[in-house]
Amino acid sequence: MRKVKLYIKLLGALLLLTLVLSGCSGGGDVAKEEPKVLRVSMALAEKEWEIMREYVFPPFEEANNVKIEAIQVEASDVPKKLEAMAKAGKMEIDIITQDNMALAPLVEKGLVEDLSEYRDRIPKEVLPSLIPVGEFNGKLYFMPYRPNVEITFYNEKKFKEAGLTPPRNWDELLEVAKAFKEKEGIGRVAIKGTLDGNTTCHLFDFIRSAGGDPLVLNDEGSVKAFTFLQKLYPYLSPVTKKADWNTMNQYLANETVYLGQNWPFGVSVIVQDGGKKEIKAYHGWRGPVKESHVLGGEVIGIPKGTPNKELALKFMEYLMSKEVQEILVSKLAWPSCRSDAYGQVEEWQQPYFAAVNKALAASEPRPNVTYWADVDKALNDAFKEIVIEGKPVKPTLDKYHNILEAAKKK
Amino acid sequence: MVTKQDSDLLAKVIKFLFWPMAILVMFFLLVPVYIMVKVSLSAPQDILTQHPPFLIHNFTWNHWLKVLKSGNLWLPFQKSFVVATITTVIAIMVAAPAAYVISRMPKKVRYTVILSLFFTRMFPEVGIALPIAVNFIKLNLLDTYTGLILAHLVKVLPFIAWILVGTFETIPEDLEQAAMVDGASRWTALTKVVFPISLSGIAVAAIFTWLESWNEFTYALYLTLSQRSLPLQTYYYVLRGDWFQSAAYSTILTIPVALVTFLLQRYLKSGYLSGAIKG
Numbered sequence: 023m024r025k026v027k028l029y030i031k032l033l034g035a036l037l038l039l040t041l042v043l044s045g046c047s048g049g050g051d052v053a054k055e056e057p058k059v060l061r062v063s064m065a066l067a068e069k070e071w072e073i074m075r076e077y078v079f080p081p082f083e084e085a086n087n088v089k090i091e092a093i094q095v096e097a098s099d100v101p102k103k104l105e106a107m108a109k110a111g112k113m114e115i116d117i118i119t120q121d122n123m124a125l126a127p128l129v130e131k132g133l134v135e136d137l138s139e140y141r142d143r144i145p146k147e148v149l150p151s152l153i154p155v156g157e158f159n160g161k162l163y164f165m166p167y168r169p170n171v172e173i174t175f176y177n178e179k180k181f182k183e184a185g186l187t188p189p190r191n192w193d194e195l196l197e198v199a200k201a202f203k204e205k206e207g208i209g210r211v212a213i214k215g216t217l218d219g220n221t222t223c224h225l226f227d228f229i230r231s232a233g234g235d236p237l238v239l240n241d242e243g244s245v246k247a248f249t250f251l252q253k254l255y256p257y258l259s260p261v262t263k264k265a266d267w268n269t270m271n272q273y274l275a276n277e278t279v280y281l282g283q284n285w286p287f288g289v290s291v292i293v294q295d296g297g298k299k300e301i302k303a304y305h306g307w308r309g310p311v312k313e314s315h316v317l318g319g320e321v322i323g324i325p326k327g328t329p330n331k332e333l334a335l336k337f338m339e340y341l342m343s344k345e346v347q348e349i350l351v352s353k354l355a356w357p358s359c360r361s362d363a364y365g366q367v368e369e370w371q372q373p374y375f376a377a378v379n380k381a382l383a384a385s386e387p388r389p390n391v392t393y394w395a396d397v398d399k400a401l402n403d404a405f406k407e408i409v410i411e412g413k414p415v416k417p418t419l420d421k422y423h424n425i426l427e428a429a430k431k432k
Numbered sequence: 433m434v435t436k437q438d439s440d441l442l443a444k445v446i447k448f449l450f451w452p453m454a455i456l457v458m459f460f461l462l463v464p465v466y467i468m469v470k471v472s473l474s475a476p477q478d479i480l481t482q483h484p485p486f487l488i489h490n491f492t493w494n495h496w497l498k499v500l501k502s503g504n505l506w507l508p509f510q511k512s513f514v515v516a517t518i519t520t521v522i523a524i525m526v527a528a529p530a531a532y533v534i535s536r537m538p539k540k541v542r543y544t545v546i547l548s549l550f551f552t553r554m555f556p557e558v559g560i561a562l563p564i565a566v567n568f569i570k571l572n573l574l575d576t577y578t579g580l581i582l583a584h585l586v587k588v589l590p591f592i593a594w595i596l597v598g599t600f601e602t603i604p605e606d607l608e609q610a611a612m613v614d615g616a617s618r619w620t621a622l623t624k625v626v627f628p629i630s631l632s633g634i635a636v637a638a639i640f641t642w643l644e645s646w647n648e649f650t651y652a653l654y655l656t657l658s659q660r661s662l663p664l665q666t667y668y669y670v671l672r673g674d675w676f677q678s679a680a681y682s683t684i685l686t687i688p689v690a691l692v693t694f695l696l697q698r699y700l701k702s703g704y705l706s707g708a709i710k711g
Contacts, residue, residue: 110569
């Protein structure tokens with residue numbers, strides 16, 4: 023019986039603690055229906071949230087007598103959340119900034135407002151090339167906000183030790199990969215080979231650089247790109263299969279990889295936080311036809327059914343304003359969607375920022391097609407079969423071309 | 433045919449290998465935890481190198497301090513702790529009497545009931561999370577403790593009932609009958625005889641429920657907006673934080689889990705029933 027009492031006491035104590043904590047929680051169950059609350063969904067790192075909370079949100083809150091409730095939602099989770107809210111008939115998020123690689127599901131499922139009638143609210147200083155990113159079937163669903171592009175990181179110290187220079191074209195890329203493999207017995211160049219959106223992004227760059235169209239996939243450029251990748255693959259680092267937007271930083275920082283492409287946020291992760299000043303960056307290499315980089319970044323969308331649409335539209339304009347874009351450039355070193363917002367960045371960041379701008383100049387938006395999931399799968403399956411498994415290039419690409427044609431007609 | 437000599441030899445081999453094997457298994461279990469703790473307490477130059485040292489060379493509390501000061505620890509911890517504890521208490525209160533009744537049913541009926549309980553868990557969670565979330569949002573349960581507790585109960589109740597049915601099955605009915613012969617009511621027999629000797633099973637069920645709720649991710653993702661639970665916060669750190677803060681955060685999170693498991697594991701004793709119906 024003593025044990026029973028002890029157990030009951032333990033349970034009681036735990037419950038008491040829980041109730042105390044619950045009481046301190048500030049009323050998690052209290053309905054949040056305060057007037058003029060704008061719920062904004064973004065996917066940011068802690069440092070980026072600090073800038074938003076300190077510099078971006080307060081002027082808007084003051085000017086519009088509104089309280090911004092910021093919510094962290096990753097791009098891949100946005101469709102799930104919005105779908106649940108839309109089906110329940112209670113849209114609790116008023117405005118989203120969303121990765122432009124993850125827009126199609128939102129449009130396909132009818133989760134975002136058609137913003138075509140607000141097209142004239144896009145400031146004339148916004149780079150025109152950014153607008154088509156938000157268009158689907160001639161309608162504008164998303165507004166420009168934050169362009170982004172992958173840059174090429176390399177370990178300056180290791181390159182100097184090997185007497186190499188960062189590659190500027192495909193031939194040099196192959197030479198560098200071969201040289202490191204011969205010198206160290208293991209590949210030190212990596213591409214993102216996780217067979218998902220990360221790989222898709224790289225494949226777009228390679229195919230377009232060779233003059234191909236990833237949506238066609240068996241044209242001359244695509245054949246050239248896959249043939250080159252098949253040749254390059256044996257000299258790549260074994261971590262290529264695990265390298266994505268997150269792990270690529272880690273591999274560069276711990277010197278598993280000496281050359282790899284990633285988004286510019288790697289600068290703050292590797293150089294600023296990790297203290298690896300020997301990791302430098304440049305815009306990248308060109309293919310046989312041109313240099314090409316997928317235009318990434320984020321756009322602004324308004325979920326269907328939000329009760330605060332007018333306020334959300336105002337906030338959308340505010341995010342595109344010179345005032346905000348200048349803050350994002352100077353405080354976060356984000357490339358701007360406006361041509362007139364380039365403020366001063368810290369001196370150590372300038373070479374990286376220059377690399378971003380140069381890569382942006384050679385960037386192309388990804389096509390907005392509703393069968394994007396099929397494109398993504400076809401490209402990655404083709405990469406797996408041709409590059410990893412060594413299957414013949416043309417017949418395999420013909421197979422995936424047919425799959426894409428069928429998807430187009432669906 | 434195994435001779436006595438053979439079995440002696442086998443016993444000697446087992447005795448000889450016991451500690452080396454135990455140490456080897458412990459090593460593989462503990463090394464990942466050690467690496468996590470080590471990264472959380474090391475300066476970047478110890479980790480961001482081709483051949484990181486096994487021991488900490490440049491010790492720092494900086495990553496822990498950053499996490500503790502970030503404001504991202506206490507509120508998610510509070511939410512997860514409250515939700516996991518209330519879920520556990522409610523689950524035990526609901527499932528224990530139900531499991532007792534099921535365990536006293538005829539064998540065929542018992543297994544039909546248990547199977548029907550498990551039927552609700554046969555669907556993949558990601559498949560049923562959306563319709564459940566839709567209904568919870570309609571009921572204004574989005575971003576509330578109540579919503580998350582109810583969702584977690586959906587997940588854990590069938591399992592906990594199954595565990596407890598197994599526990600109650602091992603308790604001989606003779607014990608209750610003896611108590612009732614001595615004048616106890618069925619309720620008294622249940623609370624004063626059956627439940628006390630099924631504590632080990634209840635403890636297992638409680639640990640299981642608490643940890644399931646503590647680690648639950650899918651429902652939390654759908655039903656949370658502003659105040660994240662710990663798994664969501666960890667997900668955020670892994671995706672958006674740096675490696676050192678991710679390691680510090682994960683290390684800090686491991687502490688309460690280790691404590692709860694340590695506190696409750698004392699009740700996980702085998703042979704609880706030994707001697708219960710003797711003499």
